Amino acid sequence: MTLIAKWQERLxxxxxxxxxxxxxxxxxxxxxxxxxxxxxxxxxxxxxCGMDMLIDVTAIDLLEYQGARxxxxxxxxxxxxxxxxxxxxxVYLNEPELTVPSMYSLWKSADxxxxxxxxMFGIRFENxxxxxxxxxxxxxxxxxxxxxxxxxxxxxxxxxxxVTRAQS
Amino acid sequence: xxxxxxxxGDNVIWTRLDAAANWARKNSLWPMPFATACCGIExxxxxxxxxxxxxxxxxxxxxxPRQCDLMIVAGRVVxxxxxxxxxxxxxxxxxxxxxxxxxxxxxGGVFDTYAVxxxxxxxxxxxxxxxxxxxxPEQLIRAxxxxxxxxxxxxxxxxxxxxxxxxPEGPPRFDRxxxxxxxxxxxxxxxxxxxNPRH
Numbered sequence: 232m233t234l235i236a237k238w239q240e241r242l243x244x245x246x247x248x249x250x251x252x253x254x255x256x257x258x259x260x261x262x263x264x265x266x267x268x269x270x271x272x273x274x275x276x277x278x279x280c281g282m283d284m285l286i287d288v289t290a291i292d293l294l295e296y297q298g299a300r301x302x303x304x305x306x307x308x309x310x311x312x313x314x315x316x317x318x319x320x321x322v323y324l325n326e327p328e329l330t331v332p333s334m335y336s337l338w339k340s341a342d343x344x345x346x347x348x349x350x351m352f353g354i355r356f357e358n359x360x361x362x363x364x365x366x367x368x369x370x371x372x373x374x375x376x377x378x379x380x381x382x383x384x385x386x387x388x389x390x391x392x393x394v395t396r397a398q399s
Numbered sequence: 400x401x402x403x404x405x406x407x408g409d410n411v412i413w414t415r416l417d418a419a420a421n422w423a424r425k426n427s428l429w430p431m432p433f434a435t436a437c438c439g440i441e442x443x444x445x446x447x448x449x450x451x452x453x454x455x456x457x458x459x460x461x462x463x464p465r466q467c468d469l470m471i472v473a474g475r476v477v478x479x480x481x482x483x484x485x486x487x488x489x490x491x492x493x494x495x496x497x498x499x500x501x502x503x504x505x506x507g508g509v510f511d512t513y514a515v516x517x518x519x520x521x522x523x524x525x526x527x528x529x530x531x532x533x534x535x536p537e538q539l540i541r542a543x544x545x546x547x548x549x550x551x552x553x554x555x556x557x558x559x560x561x562x563x564x565x566x567p568e569g570p571p572r573f574d575r576x577x578x579x580x581x582x583x584x585x586x587x588x589x590x591x592x593x594x595n596p597r598h
Contacts, residue, residue, distance in 0.1 A: 367479070367514075368478070368479050375513050375514075380513075381513070381580050382511075382512055382513065383511060383512065383513055383576075383577065383580065384512070384513025384514075384577075384580070385513075385577075385580050385581050386573055386577050386578070386580065386581040387478060387513060388478040388513055388514060388515065388516055388517070389516070389517070389521065389572050389573050389574075389577065390572075391478075391481050391482065391485070391522055391572075392485075392522075393521065393522050393567040393569075393572060394485050394488060394489065394522060394523050394524070395524060395564060395565055395566060395567055395568075396524035396561050396564035396565075396568070397561060397562050397563070397564050397565040398565075399488060399489050399523070399524070
């Protein structure tokens with residue numbers, strides 16, 4: 232029985248959903264859900280499947296990625312600390328609807344992870360308690376890890392007043 | 400001993416006030432270590448026993464800008480850090496000097512990204528640059544000696560030599576390709592943020 236089949240059987244018994252897709256690579260299982268089913272799926276995974284730890288939340292910009300149909304992919308890495316099982320859950324998003332529900336109510340570790348994804352990709356997490364920039368200055372106006380953002384920025388790094396020797 | 404030719408004896412030295420002040424200042428530089436990266440390790444090595452920066456009178460590292468007169472910027476400065484750097488520079492009492500240590504502080508080094516400032520001399524005045532990635536402690540000592548020479552040559556009691564440095568001394572704030580990137584930015588209402596270090 233493959234890893235996918237095992238997960239599929241387990242999750243279908245708990246909450247049937249036809250729109251789910253699965254993929255497997257090197258004994259790592261990935262589940263793709265639609266964004267409106269995300270909250271229900273995640274709470275089932277936590278409460279019924281024992282995925283009690285959220286390792287990471289991040290995003291991928293699939294602009295100009297070969298074969299990609301959607302712009303962004305939000306990735307959640309889950310871990311069951313008792314059995315050691317891992318599962319990756321991903322959601323595809325497109326502009327202008329870059330909104331997914333926040334996982335803060337399920338896992339507290341989502342707080343800063345979601346803020347980082349918001350900071351770098353501009354993905355908004357609904358019902359997040361404090362969704363503001365984590366690493367960049369609050370006045371920063373773009374999302375630098377998007378593929379259409381130039382690596383050397385749009386002048387943000389040099390937009391400061393100059394202190395001359397006579398005035399300091 | 401007082402003689403007819405030398406009425407004040409050997410215990411009195413005649414000099415200019417500027418030269419005396421410069422001599423005192425150059426031999427007691429108190430550095431403010433603004434160490435943000437690996438150059439800071441070489442800075443520490445320079446004041447440790449083998450290289451012993453205190454032979455040249457600048458061993459008193461103070462971690463408050465109010466007690467320092469030499470700022471050593473050692474390491475890359477990111478854009479979020481630059482208002483802090485400018486504020487610390489403004490908080491240092493006169494007369495003060497600045498050493499830009501290492502490739503990153505001088506020019507951004509290999510970090511040509513949206514987050515790293517491409518040389519601190521675009522935003523604060525710099526007296527001595529040290530190349531290297533990171534520079535050896537000997538190079539830092541050389542820079543301190545060069546700065547001592549500069550102070551002895553150009554210094555005045557009241558710091559008059561600083562008043563003429565009214566224009567920015569580094570390269571222009573924005574590079575030409577950077578201005579082009581600002582121009583073709585696409586988000587609708589993109590406003591460049593304004594940072595004020597004097598807050």
